[in-house]
Every structure is written in C-alpha cells, then in structure tokens.
Amino acid sequence: MSVLSSNAVSHEFTKKLPLASKNEQTMSFWDLPYLESAYISTRPEERSDGLVVGDLSKVTKNKNEIIQLSKDIQLGKYGLYDSLLISHKDTLIYESYYRRSRVDLPSGQASATKALTSLIVDIAIQKGHLTLDDLHKPLVSFFSDLEPSKFVSGVEKITLHKALTMRGGIKIDQETIKEIEKQPGNLKGQKHIQAILENSKAITETSQAYAYGNLNDVLVMQVIDAVVPGGAEQFIKSELLDKLGVNNRTYPKKVDTIYS
Known part of the structure; x- marks a missing residue:
C-alpha cells in the first residue's frame, strides 16, 4: 500500500480504524508514514480500552459541521493536526485521525x-x-x-x-x-x-x-x-x-x- 508523502493530502476518509502495524509500533513519531486516508467516526468503536463510547448525533445537532471541520483539518486549513477527539460527560463521542496519528499509539507531546x-x-x-x-x-x-x-x-x-x-x-x-x-x-x-x-x-x-x-x-x-x-x-x-x-x-x- 502506498502512503502519502509529507506534503500530499488525501481528500477522502476511510472506514478502517487506523491501527499501527508492527513496524510502526517501534517507529518514532516523525518516521511514521502519513495515513493513506483520514479516518472519522461519529460513533467510536468499543475497543475494551477503558473508554466509554457514545454517539455524536445524540449529543449535538451540529454533526455535519463537525464532520466539515474534520474535512478542513484533513486539507490542512487549520495547520498540521493529527487527530481530533471529542469527549462529552466522560464519553468518547467522536474520533478522527489524520497524517501520522494511529488509534493505538500514544501521541508525542512536543511543546x-x-x-x-x-x-x-x-x-x-x-x-x-x-x-x-x-x-x-x-x-x-x-x-x-x-x-x-x-x-x-x-x-x-x-x-x-x-x-x-x-x-x-x-x-x-x-x-x-x-x-x-x-x-x-x-x-x-x-x-x-x-x-x-x-x-x-x-x-x-x-x-x-x-x-x-x-x-x-x-x-x-x-x-x-x-x-x-x-x-x-x-x-x-x-x-x-x-x-x-x-x-x-x-x-x-x-x-x-x-x-x-
């Protein structure tokens, strides 16, 4: 599978949860390849990881606006962001990943x-x-x-x-x-x-x-x-x-x- 270069952006979203490959699990953040397509979910998957998950549409009427925000993030409109997750009352109701982010890798904290x-x-x-x-x-x-x-x-x-x-x-x-x-x-x-x-x-x-x-x-x-x-x-x-x-x-x- 090909991956995006650091200055290429996919306009599409995938339904496949972006999990790190065995090789990616040992890479530094800066060596991770870009996702071929960004991922968004308004109903995050239950992964037995201690997080309670829910449904974005049951919490807000602004679902389409939030999805549009993800599209703009993917296109680089707001800078180089790797993920956007929304939690409401201790429940994860939205998750999206771009660029180098993976759902099962900790994020480098940088600054x-x-x-x-x-x-x-x-x-x-x-x-x-x-x-x-x-x-x-x-x-x-x-x-x-x-x-x-x-x-x-x-x-x-x-x-x-x-x-x-x-x-x-x-x-x-x-x-x-x-x-x-x-x-x-x-x-x-x-x-x-x-x-x-x-x-x-x-x-x-x-x-x-x-x-x-x-x-x-x-x-x-x-x-x-x-x-x-x-x-x-x-x-x-x-x-x-x-x-x-x-x-x-x-x-x-x-x-x-x-x-x-």
Missing part, C-alpha cells in the same frame, strides 16, 4: 511538555519539595555531585525560574553535541547536567534572552529528579499522569534530540 513541566514544578512546591524562593536560586544549588571547576562562566545565572521561562541561556553547537553523545553514560542523571554546563557557551545576559528549546526542560526535570522522593519519573506518574487517567505512556530511553 505540551513545557506546560506539563510547569505543572510538575507547581506540584513539587505544593508537596513541599520546593519553595517559591527556590525558583530564584541558582539551578546548580540543587545538585551535590557536580564539578563546578569545569563549568563555563555564568552558570550561576541560571535559575529554576529562568529555565522554566525559556531563558536558561544554554547554547551548544552541533559538533560538540555529536562528541557528547559518543559517551551516553554521561547523559544520565547529574552527569547529564555536568555535560551541559561544561560544554555550553558562556552564560550571559544576551544568551539568556528568550529562546525556544527543550534544553530548559531538561534542566528543570533534573532538578525535580534531585528533590522528589523516588525520582522524577515516578513522581510524574503518581502525582500527575495517574490522576489524569493517562495510563498509556512511554518515556524516552535514549538521548537523540535532547539538545535541540
């Missing part, structure tokens, strides 16, 4: 991770693992196993608050990243922070201007890992994801685009 990171910090403060004053302390003060003598200049300017607001100031060129990634053992725990802080360019007022990137999230989550009992992964699971009912999740086990 939503930044909002989740802020939520985790807030929960850590509520639980007493951090204080509001901690937001303005040097980030390195939360770690005990670092070698400050190897840091680039200005590291003390990085606070938890600046990292949370995309103003950490870390800059690492691609050639240096390639060298760092040759030693994956140095990309775990506080060794990861050490690698970042000794290979960045100097931290200055200029470098700490707002700059979108996931290195700031890395810095923040390493702080969480250092201050909460059991580490960040368990804390996120028990204090956020479990309470949201998110039970289909994966955590990255390797560093690939961690410095982008």
Whole structure:
C-alpha cells in the first residue's frame, strides 16, 4: 500500500480504524508514514480500552459541521493536526485521525511538555519539595555531585525560574553535541547536567534572552529528579499522569534530540 508523502493530502476518509502495524509500533513519531486516508467516526468503536463510547448525533445537532471541520483539518486549513477527539460527560463521542496519528499509539507531546513541566514544578512546591524562593536560586544549588571547576562562566545565572521561562541561556553547537553523545553514560542523571554546563557557551545576559528549546526542560526535570522522593519519573506518574487517567505512556530511553 502506498502512503502519502509529507506534503500530499488525501481528500477522502476511510472506514478502517487506523491501527499501527508492527513496524510502526517501534517507529518514532516523525518516521511514521502519513495515513493513506483520514479516518472519522461519529460513533467510536468499543475497543475494551477503558473508554466509554457514545454517539455524536445524540449529543449535538451540529454533526455535519463537525464532520466539515474534520474535512478542513484533513486539507490542512487549520495547520498540521493529527487527530481530533471529542469527549462529552466522560464519553468518547467522536474520533478522527489524520497524517501520522494511529488509534493505538500514544501521541508525542512536543511543546505540551513545557506546560506539563510547569505543572510538575507547581506540584513539587505544593508537596513541599520546593519553595517559591527556590525558583530564584541558582539551578546548580540543587545538585551535590557536580564539578563546578569545569563549568563555563555564568552558570550561576541560571535559575529554576529562568529555565522554566525559556531563558536558561544554554547554547551548544552541533559538533560538540555529536562528541557528547559518543559517551551516553554521561547523559544520565547529574552527569547529564555536568555535560551541559561544561560544554555550553558562556552564560550571559544576551544568551539568556528568550529562546525556544527543550534544553530548559531538561534542566528543570533534573532538578525535580534531585528533590522528589523516588525520582522524577515516578513522581510524574503518581502525582500527575495517574490522576489524569493517562495510563498509556512511554518515556524516552535514549538521548537523540535532547539538545535541540
């Protein structure tokens, strides 16, 4: 079966639920091929996955408008969306999938991770693992196993608050990243922070201007890992994801685009 290229769009919808093939189950999100045709359902299938399903037409008179919205999404009218699901009173009444989405694969959170990171910090403060004053302390003060003598200049300017607001100031060129990634053992725990802080360019007022990137999230989550009992992964699971009912999740086990 042929698949759509990244800049081709099908105008048709299929009635076949888009399940991931065995090969697709192991792919990164960005490697997934586009669906040959988008899928929509106003009466989602019962899949014994814990979700209660219902019928869109029994909830709203705007069924046709919602279907038209799906058609517009498929054509790229509103940007590059991969799915649209509607839940009403804890019942899934509409689901649609486009592009790289599959019904049985978790969706990569991309930039939503930044909002989740802020939520985790807030929960850590509520639980007493951090204080509001901690937001303005040097980030390195939360770690005990670092070698400050190897840091680039200005590291003390990085606070938890600046990292949370995309103003950490870390800059690492691609050639240096390639060298760092040759030693994956140095990309775990506080060794990861050490690698970042000794290979960045100097931290200055200029470098700490707002700059979108996931290195700031890395810095923040390493702080969480250092201050909460059991580490960040368990804390996120028990204090956020479990309470949201998110039970289909994966955590990255390797560093690939961690410095982008």
